[in-house]
Amino acid sequence: MQAADKKDTFEEIFQQNERRIHFHIHKLKIRDPHHEFYQEGLCALWNAYENYKPDKGSMATYFNYVIRNRLIDMIRKQTREVELMERMSHQKMTELEDGNHVKKHDTSYPLFNMPEMNIADPRLWQQLKVQLTQNQWKWVLFHIIGDMPIKDIAIQENTTVEAVKSWGKQVRRKLRNSMYYEQLSWDL
Template sequence: MITKHSHFIKVLEQYEGMIYHLIYKLNIIDRDGEFYQIGLIALYETYRKYKGRDIFGKLAYMTIHSRLIDELRKQSRVNKKETLVGRIEGYTLTTLSYGHIDPYLWKTIKEHLTAKQWTYVQKRYIEDKTIKTIALEENTTINAVKYLGKEVKKKLRIILKDY
């Protein structure tokens, strides 16, 4: 009995090496099999969309390669945001993580900021509020809050350079 999945199993046997090759080519350390899984899904989606075409192998290669690179970029962005400077520049700190950061750092930051700028840091990074919420609470415009955020980020880059 031939099922609809048995055809894909044959394709998988034929192209599984391609997934491993691309993982190796991109210097990916795939301890958990996450990237293999991404490659497998990309192969399956390519199979469903382009099965039987002469250029299936090229399409599968391009699709798997693109998905792996997309995941690498995504993880790179996450890793970048996990640094303290990255948190300040774009990632919000949760109240839980606030307590785990050096209190001296917060004191230093507060000393270098105006009262308005410190309020922005508290509400945006410590309390995890949106720009719109901050604007409503401070009775100002969203653009004013964004501008304040840019000023704060400039100061924080200087302050955190040595940290």
């Protein structure tokens, strides 16, 4: 190899050292169908050409060092990206397959996970539950107590939004009736 004089252009250096890039790709057992690693090696060769200082050592050794390390850095970067994608994919699959979801039309929706609620008077809610239908109670439980959106209730219960709204209308109608309060034994 010649010393990097200012007479030597990058084209000349490239023609003399292009095989180094291929050598390191082969030596590191890199599959490069899209020539990404070759391009990275080419950039490394350019940077080495620009930054080479003849008093620091042989140009060939410096080129080998820079090209090899840039290729290894690129392998590490791609490996980190693949590991990140695998972790994200695994996390998503865990969320979908943990058993706490409802599938509807090839889409998975999480089930409502109701935290422990502090209900002021459980007896009051129990009396109300006895007087309501199962669907009306679901509306009270999920929408009123659990603050769950109507659309999510419809998905969870595998019904329409209109049906859930209807449950709510029936509950409100019952609660507006003063005779209903007497049945519930509520003193409001």
